[in-house]
Amino acid sequence: MVNLFKRLRKLQTILNTKVGTGAAILPSLASATKEFPAVTRLHLTYARKINQGHGGARHFWRKCLPRLKYHNPGIPMTVTQTSDQEGPSALTIYFAEQAGNAAKALAAERKVVDKLAPAPVENEQSVVLDIKNRTYNQIWDRVQAMTGAKTVSPTGEDNQIMAKLAEIKKKSGPDRQRVQAIRQAKKDQERMLAEARGQVDKQVV
């Protein structure tokens, strides 16, 4: 099994799935309003390579979706990766009953058709957001404006761990240099010794 300290260190990075861009609670059936109805599911479609502006979508999947999923475990989120670079890069948001006006307005800015997204069932309305040529931050801002998601701010404990990790990261550069210098000195010493020995052997033979 992996070394305990490695595992501990790795586990500290799960903080990344808890706080950061995209850490927000989407409105559920209990907290829904007329303007921001409950979100039932999400679907993301994008192409495999970053050409033609698919990079932001992938970053959104990698960075924001885990945090969204962590804070909204009950909302299904699916991702389809296509090999069609010319195809759409779209995020489909499914609302219960009726989509809000903000969502409709933002989605109407740039129209896109996503054939791979599942069709909305009864009592569900979907809104497709075109995310081509947009960074994940821009995508997240739009998603938040459309759904009215409430950001979860990190707790005091989270902030402490983050500060500690940042400090470790800052320290790692000088540490790496220091250790490299030690190793280099040891190697030089060994090489010198080996050379000296080689000379002696030559003289003896």
Add this chain to the structure above:
Amino acid sequence: MSPYGSVLPTAARGILSLCRAPLRETITPVISTFQQVRGLKSKPKGKGKEQPVKKSKGPQEFRQKNLKDMPQWALCDAMRYIRAIEVGREPTVQKYELHIRLRTKRDGPVIRNMLRFPHAVQTESRICVICPPGSKQAKEALAAGAVLVGEDEVFEAVKAGKIEFDRCLAHPDSLPALNKAALGRILGPRGLMPSAKTGTVVEDVAARVEMLRGGTVYRERDAVIRLPVGQLGFSPEQLRDNLRVTLDQIKKDASALTDRVNKEIYEVVLSSTNGPGFSLNGEFRSESSPETSALTGL
């Protein structure tokens, strides 16, 4: 060579090296006899310097780290993290994995068995059965869901490089034919070669096919048993059932080995195809964990 050798002129060095070798040969036995005599007179103090010191074998048991600082999670909390990390991946492909750390000796027997989960992990595993074609067992195996049944045609296919199965079973009657075909070199490295030791040479082929279709083989390696334990879409209850069956079976395996061998479970870690390992604390859910219905499906 000696450091002062380089200072001497070449001729002198030759003389020096000539007389050195015989000197050593004659002197060494003298010293050793002297030491023996001394050893007879008085008891050897501490470690016996005369005998070549035996290399210490190191610790007898696998070293166990103290889990004091290791954060541990309830099953539902661990599942919440794992599902967040695996978001957007194919739910039938990504699996929950279980790593069971044992407290055990470095040598001695290892746990090696197969088990059948209440909720099947593999969606479909293709099984090949080697038995005389047309026999009763062949028909039963086919009925139980084996993909490939036969003797010579299987050997031909394997030799041609066509291995279209994940498991391979054999009936004792066709064992001579199997050995004659010398497939060990092809099947062995893939872990597909049937042998009585792994329980893949059995009389009742059909029952084993049934079992393998819903089950998993596992073995202990370096004091850890790793096995897939569920699909990502499983509900916490389903996963709990599978975990329970697995742990019970492993405890049973450990007690079935021999009386002298003492194995016990030290740590249970839940992980997934892409996720980190979460050490479990044995509880099902904590106060902050979400509803179990929220942790099901995609």
